[in-house]
Amino acid sequence: MRHLFNRKIVGLSVLLMLAILSGCASAPPVAKQARLGLKLVPASLGENFSVQQHLKVERNGRIDELDAALEVDAGQLELVGLAFGQRVLSLSYDGKELKSWRHMMLPAQVRAEDVLEDMQLSLWPVQAIAQALPAGWRIEDQGLRRTLYLDNELVTSIDYSRMPRWSGTVVLNNLRYHYRLTIQSAP
Template sequence: MRSLTLWLASLLLAACASPGPAPSARLQLRLAPAALGAEISLQQHLTVQREGRTDQLDTVLEIDARQLDLVGLAFGQRVMSLHYDGRELTTWRHFMLPAQVQGEDVLQDVQLTLWPAESIRSALPAGWELRESEGQRTLLQGGEPIAVIDYPDRKPWGGRVVLTNLRYRYKLTIQSVVNPQ
């Protein structure tokens, strides 16, 4: 069972990571937790679709003005954790997860989906743009769409969010349930 858990988790997280473009082509978004403007505690069910494959993972995400903490679970076992205090990102990954699984990428997807658009825009480097219309965000680099984020429930948390990463060719569906604080 433990081997199956690690195998599933590694497939899921590898689907979110890819050897990508040169570092200058990567966004490397790092927003302060306080820039979210809210305190949230979420249980999330993630579904990743890539290259005809579908994998799933559960997470617990807590954010307040000082920090962001995320724990990834597969079959009830921790396979990854992140702690970000606005300056330093600390990650733990199970040793069997592939090297391509990077905490920076996970943090960036969390911030792109949850943080206010104005906070994201203020941190974008030259050549990057975030467009927002009702129920959707589009991240562009040099005018080329990189990712599209849909909010079918019209809210960034406490519902469903679908992030389609066009550069790395994966689709991440996030179903969140708000935990009482």
């Protein structure tokens, strides 16, 4: 009986954690509100790394957390998201094809493309991002702060605790979709 109770608690916990990722989900597409569709090749990062991260999503007064493992080399980007030790999301991107897997209970609004975009906006060199931006968009780096604009309106700000960008804490504030993503990399 206790085993059944523990399984129910774990199952409910996994469902709760799946709701976490819906906090990063984008709003329904509107012509001016469409995501960038940023898909830079892994090699354009200019370095290889493997890191464990803790993600915290804040949206509408709610805070949700998730653990992730990220590995990037010149030919491939791999991300696995875990909630209570269970895989809830994975994505693999080789610069041509984005493959993703999601837990069946993961909300449909959580899209691998959006996860990849936030990751690349945060970690890739500003020059690589700037070359890929559509008309009307611009990105700037000022020390440990990065800002993204659409038609001179601030859309996203990203603050870093140190360099390289993936080695410390990254705080991404998306003003368009009203969420804050804090990524803490393991030392």
